[in-house]
Amino acid sequence: MLAYIIRRIFVLIPTLLGVSILVFLMLHLTPGDPAELLMGERASEEALQEIREHLGLNKPLYEQYGLFLKQLMQGDLGETIWTRQKVWIEVKQRFPATIELSIVALFISCFAGMILGIISATKQYSIFDYLSMLGALVGVSMPIFWLGLVFMLIFSLNLGWLPMSGRLTVGVELETITNLYILDAIITRNWAALRDALWHIIMPAVTLSTIPTAIVARMTRSAMLEVLRQDYIKTAKAKGLSQFMVIFKHALRNALIPVVTTIGLQFGVLLGGAILTETIFAWPGVGKWMYDAVMQRDYMVIRSGTLFIATIFVLINLCVDVLYAVINPRISVK
Amino acid sequence: MKNEKPQKNPEDRHPFFDQISQLWRNKTAVLGLVIITIFILCAIFAPYLSPHDPLETALYDQLKPPVWHATGTWINILGTDDLGRDILSRLIYGARVSLVVAVISVGLAFFIGILLGCISGYYKGFRESIIMRCMDIILAFPYILLAIVVVAYLGPSLQNAMIAIAITYVPRFARIVRGSVLEECEKDYVSAARAIGARDFRIIFIAILPNCLGPLIVQTTLGFASAILDMAALSFLGLGAQPPTPEWGAMIAKSRALILRASWVMTFPGLAILFAVLGFNLLGDGLRDALDPRLRD
Numbered sequence: 117m118l119a120y121i122i123r124r125i126f127v128l129i130p131t132l133l134g135v136s137i138l139v140f141l142m143l144h145l146t147p148g149d150p151a152e153l154l155m156g157e158r159a160s161e162e163a164l165q166e167i168r169e170h171l172g173l174n175k176p177l178y179e180q181y182g183l184f185l186k187q188l189m190q191g192d193l194g195e196t197i198w199t200r201q202k203v204w205i206e207v208k209q210r211f212p213a214t215i216e217l218s219i220v221a222l223f224i225s226c227f228a229g230m231i232l233g234i235i236s237a238t239k240q241y242s243i244f245d246y247l248s249m250l251g252a253l254v255g256v257s258m259p260i261f262w263l264g265l266v267f268m269l270i271f272s273l274n275l276g277w278l279p280m281s282g283r284l285t286v287g288v289e290l291e292t293i294t295n296l297y298i299l300d301a302i303i304t305r306n307w308a309a310l311r312d313a314l315w316h317i318i319m320p321a322v323t324l325s326t327i328p329t330a331i332v333a334r335m336t337r338s339a340m341l342e343v344l345r346q347d348y349i350k351t352a353k354a355k356g357l358s359q360f361m362v363i364f365k366h367a368l369r370n371a372l373i374p375v376v377t378t379i380g381l382q383f384g385v386l387l388g389g390a391i392l393t394e395t396i397f398a399w400p401g402v403g404k405w406m407y408d409a410v411m412q413r414d415y416m417v418i419r420s421g422t423l424f425i426a427t428i429f430v431l432i433n434l435c436v437d438v439l440y441a442v443i444n445p446r447i448s449v450k
Numbered sequence: 451m452k453n454e455k456p457q458k459n460p461e462d463r464h465p466f467f468d469q470i471s472q473l474w475r476n477k478t479a480v481l482g483l484v485i486i487t488i489f490i491l492c493a494i495f496a497p498y499l500s501p502h503d504p505l506e507t508a509l510y511d512q513l514k515p516p517v518w519h520a521t522g523t524w525i526n527i528l529g530t531d532d533l534g535r536d537i538l539s540r541l542i543y544g545a546r547v548s549l550v551v552a553v554i555s556v557g558l559a560f561f562i563g564i565l566l567g568c569i570s571g572y573y574k575g576f577r578e579s580i581i582m583r584c585m586d587i588i589l590a591f592p593y594i595l596l597a598i599v600v601v602a603y604l605g606p607s608l609q610n611a612m613i614a615i616a617i618t619y620v621p622r623f624a625r626i627v628r629g630s631v632l633e634e635c636e637k638d639y640v641s642a643a644r645a646i647g648a649r650d651f652r653i654i655f656i657a658i659l660p661n662c663l664g665p666l667i668v669q670t671t672l673g674f675a676s677a678i679l680d681m682a683a684l685s686f687l688g689l690g691a692q693p694p695t696p697e698w699g700a701m702i703a704k705s706r707a708l709i710l711r712a713s714w715v716m717t718f719p720g721l722a723i724l725f726a727v728l729g730f731n732l733l734g735d736g737l738r739d740a741l742d743p744r745l746r747d
Contacts, residue, residue, distance in 0.1 A: 134587035139599070146603045153603075253478075253735070257727035259679055261686045262702050262720030265709060273710055388593020392683055406595075407687060410602040422591070422599050429592045 121438055128430060135426045136188065139419050140181050154197055154415055167197075193420035198412065203420045206405065211424075212295035213283060214394070214401035218386040220298075220321040225328035226379055232329075233336025233375075237344060238363060248333065255330025260389055264323040264396040271319060278319050281398035288312045320397040324389050328382035335378040339371040373444045380436025384429055472740040479736020485729030493546040500539035501527070504696040508534030513712045529714045531704070537715065540696035541722050547697045548726060551612055552677040556670060558616035563623025564666075568654045570624070571631025582628070585621040594618075594680055601689040608697070611690035615680050619673055626669055630662030664741035671737055675730035682723045698723045 143150050151164045151173055168174050172183055187194065193203040232252070236245040272280040283297055284290060290309040293300050298317070301310035343349065344367055352366045390403035398404065402421060409417035473479050492499060511534040515522045522529065528537040566585070570578035588596065600614035634640060635658070643653045682699030684690035691697030693704070698719040705716035
């Protein structure tokens with residue numbers, strides 16, 4: 117197993133190097149002078165010269181890439197163009213917000229998706245099955261940025277139940293330890309802040325979880341149907357086990373294997389979807405930050421942010437693969 | 451659909467008709483086909499169907515509500531936006547934009563993907579490793595991120611967004627084709643073709659590729675669905691279609707500021723996206739069941 121993990125990590129290295137080369141080259145592959153692209157068309161010659169000096173744009177390409185890689189190895193993601201702040205500081209502040217949102221969304225989609233899938237599979241061809249599978253297809257087809265706005269219109273503006281944006285109401289005190297507000301509130305036993313944080317996260321998390329919920333529901337249903345057809349389920353039923361035991365103890369265990377992989381793969385949808393969701397709900401995470409950078413054309417932030425998100429994504433996929441090998445011993449680790 | 455042309459070899463017709471009738475019995479797939487047909491008709495006959503010019507602004511007709519509101523009129527059935535443009539007309543023309551975008555971006559990805567997939571599956575060796583590593587790199591970007599970054603560099607426009615979407619979709623096709631080609635290469639007919647001295651080009655494109663069509667058709671249909679969705683998202687972020695192009699995502703983006711005063715400006719483009727994407731997803735699912743049972747999830 118350890119050998120497998122190590123080998124998987126080695127396979128990752130060329131991919132990550134490739135990603136770093138790609139995000140590095142993007143600035144240079146774009147037609148035009150990189151310095152002008154960075155500073156905008158109206159920048160003065162001195163400003164252009166200064167940025168060239170500052171970022172080493174005068175040096176040969178391989179030297180620039182070497183420098184870039186060296187900085188990355190030291191955990192330095194560079195500086196923003198306009199404010200010349202360390203990108204790393206910004207990432208550290210914002211990443212927990214994205215993680216919190218993604219985890220809550222993932223939790224919702226696992227829970228809702230698996231329940232829907234299990235019920236659909238046990239009542240195949242029933243009206244519930246048809247409705248939930250149609251619902252799942254609608255979910256997969258949903259433009260989540262629009263759904264978010266619809267939620268906002270209904271639950272914030274018309275009904276006034278949920279706050280429209282942000283992570284906490286201004287004025288609510290919370291001592292931040294991990295920057296995951298829900299966790300922080302629980303640690304510090306600050307129940308008012310916990311309630312406020314939960315109230316804020318519901319709408320963005322549900323919006324973000326739409327597509328993964330639908331995918332998990334479909335996957336769970338088909339995996340369950342496959343398992344329920346097998347002989348050992350008949351044996352379990354014949355033994356006189358209750359429906360509940362057959363489904364949750366005997367069938368679900370084996371059906372879970374493909375479902376877990378699907379759930380793991382949803383992290384990509386979540387990280388990408390975070391850009392849209394965070395933009396709509398003004399959620400101060402990495403996605404909103406990337407969007408702002410794109411709007412302000414801060415290519416240094418775009419570069420580092422992209423690299424950061426891609427790296428996280430690749431690492432999560434690695435964990436999913438390893439987890440898959442752990443829970444499914446039948447897969448020979450080749 | 452144009453993808454369902456009968457194959458040339460008469461012996462192949464039986465499974466083909468089987469598949470067609472299987473597809474026809476699949477009610478969801480037929481529903482998808484109906485939805486898509488409606489959108490295609492809207493796109494083709496947009497000038498005849500739309501009651502107004504989608505770009506014509508009317509100063510005195512701003513934010514008129516849909517017909518079922520107390521103050522709505524039959525002149526603007528779905529109401530007007532903040533510049534007095536007729537929403538129904540913009541939606542109908544929007545079908546044109548979305549379908550053209552889907553066809554071009556998926557088409558680009560389709561051809562590049564097939565080419566790369568064939569090369570890596572047929573020649574193997576270092577060409578395969580290089581191509582597949584490149585595909586891995588593209589796949590290392592979650593969901594829509596790469597498209598956003600590419601457009602951020604190239605500059606926001608419909609054309610650049612199409613390029614960006616095409617790039618992100620190439621690996622899907624390349625992987626499918628590579629897998630199928632690898633599988634087919636082991637079969638006797640390929641050795642036979644080699645033995646009679648057929649050139650590589652002929653073996654790949656005439657002999658092998660038609661046998662990989664099933665999964666490709668499925669992936670193309672599903673690709674249309676996600677291309678429409680992704681383009682709407684890019685336009686919503688201001689990176690795709692630019693005003694005054696009647697694009698659904700861009701329409702939603704513009705309506706954000708009006709969300710309280712005129713919710714209809716936002717509602718209908720979203721529904722249009724949802725139904726168009728749903729149509730292609732329904733059809734794609736049906737095709738998957740009919741053409742390629744192995745791919746069922």
